[in-house]
Amino acid sequence: MNLENELSIAINVAIQVGEFILKEKNKVVLSNLGKDIKLEADKISEKKILQYLSKSKYNVLSEETPEKIIKNKNSDLCWIIDPLDGSFNFYKGIPHTAVSISLWKGMEPLLGVIYDIHHKDLYSGIVGQEINLNGQKISVSNIEEKSRAVLMTGFPTKLDYSGENLKEFIVRIQDFKKIRHIGSAALSLAYVASGKAEAYYEKDIMLWDVAAGLALVKAAGGDVDFKKTKGYQLEVFASNGKIKNLKCR
Numbered sequence: 001m002n003l004e005n006e007l008s009i010a011i012n013v014a015i016q017v018g019e020f021i022l023k024e025k026n027k028v029v030l031s032n033l034g035k036d037i038k039l040e041a042d043k044i045s046e047k048k049i050l051q052y053l054s055k056s057k058y059n060v061l062s063e064e065t066p067e068k069i070i071k072n073k074n075s076d077l078c079w080i081i082d083p084l085d086g087s088f089n090f091y092k093g094i095p096h097t098a099v100s101i102s103l104w105k106g107m108e109p110l111l112g113v114i115y116d117i118h119h120k121d122l123y124s125g126i127v128g129q130e131i132n133l134n135g136q137k138i139s140v141s142n143i144e145e146k147s148r149a150v151l152m153t154g155f156p157t158k159l160d161y162s163g164e165n166l167k168e169f170i171v172r173i174q175d176f177k178k179i180r181h182i183g184s185a186a187l188s189l190a191y192v193a194s195g196k197a198e199a200y201y202e203k204d205i206m207l208w209d210v211a212a213g214l215a216l217v218k219a220a221g222g223d224v225d226f227k228k229t230k231g232y233q234l235e236v237f238a239s240n241g242k243i244k245n246l247k248c249r
Contacts, residue, residue: 001077003103003111003126010079010101010113011124013052017045018099018117021084027091036157037088038064045083045099053079058103063208066232078104080211085114086184095119100186102212109224112215114190123190125219133194140222140240141195149198149243151176152188156205158233165203172201189213192238193220199239199246207232214238 021041028040046064053060059078061069069078079101084090086097095118102112114123125131131138143149151173159165173179180197182188185205191197193216200213214224214236223241226234227248239246 003129006103007111007113007124007126009052009056010103010111011122013049014099014101014113014115015122016052017048017083018115020048021045021090021099022117029091034157035155037091039084039087039091041090042084042087046081049081049083049099049101053081061208063206066208076105077110080104080208082186082208082212085186085209086182089183094183096182096184096187098184098186098190100208100212102215104211104215109211109215109218112212112219114186114212114216116187116190121190123193123216125193125216127215127218129219131193131216131220138194138220140193140217140220140242141198142242143198143240144242144244146175146243147177149176150178150180150196152180152182152191152197152200154181154183154185154188154202154205156185156202156209158204158206160204169203185209186213189217189238192222192240193217195220195240198243199237201237201246203235204229204233205236207234210234210236210238 026041031038058075062081082100085100090097099115103110111126192200217238224238225247226236235248237246
């Protein structure tokens with residue numbers, strides 16, 4: 001396995017699909033139930049990515065068809081893709097949307113690519129090597145105190161909004177200097193990986209929302225801690241590795 005080659009494939013796919021989606025500006029709504037929204041752009045993006053990866057020897061898990069994971073019995077590697085992370089942002093014209101592609105072995109991230117389609121920022125990296133933003137090496141920040149740190153977070157579609165759960169959430173975030181919620185888990189983690197923020201926390205977030213971002217944080221020298229809560233849902237804490245005791249309970 002040549003991870004540099006796989007990273008190159010993911011980069012080319014993410015850029016081409018991201019540029020197509022931005023150019024088309026297709027905001028046709030396929031479903032709009034509860035706190036979730038599905039756009040025709042999500043489906044188009046997924047179809048194009050799967051076409052690019054069709055010759056891959058690896059499994060493929062995609063947000064739009066998780067029940068139809070494309071399996072290769074000879075491989076324990078899996079592409080995990082979020083064709084359009086931040087769909088609601090895209091629909092509303094909020095410029096925080098990304099194409100997210102990663103390669104995992106079991107439950108361990110190997111590489112990640114996140115393409116911010118509005119700002120044309122490409123985050124890419126291989127765990128154990130390095131991370132780049134538009135070809136320039138970057139890393140996590142050196143801030144050690146929560147009181148000086150920025151925490152990225154969000155309220156995912158499947159979050160339990162019970163009083164008890166929200167109280168626990170407040171305990172998790174209240175000691176940070178600033179809290180930021182941009183509506184894209186992928187970009188939130190990319191910001192941690194590139195030193196724009198120091199930590200990220202979400203509960204009941206979907207694996208494909210964070211797969212590439214977790215790979216990038218690790219590649220940038222940060223720490224990630226996650227555990228399954230249900231199905232493909234995760235509780236995730238990721239940080240620059242300098243702030244202590246940022247772990248899932």
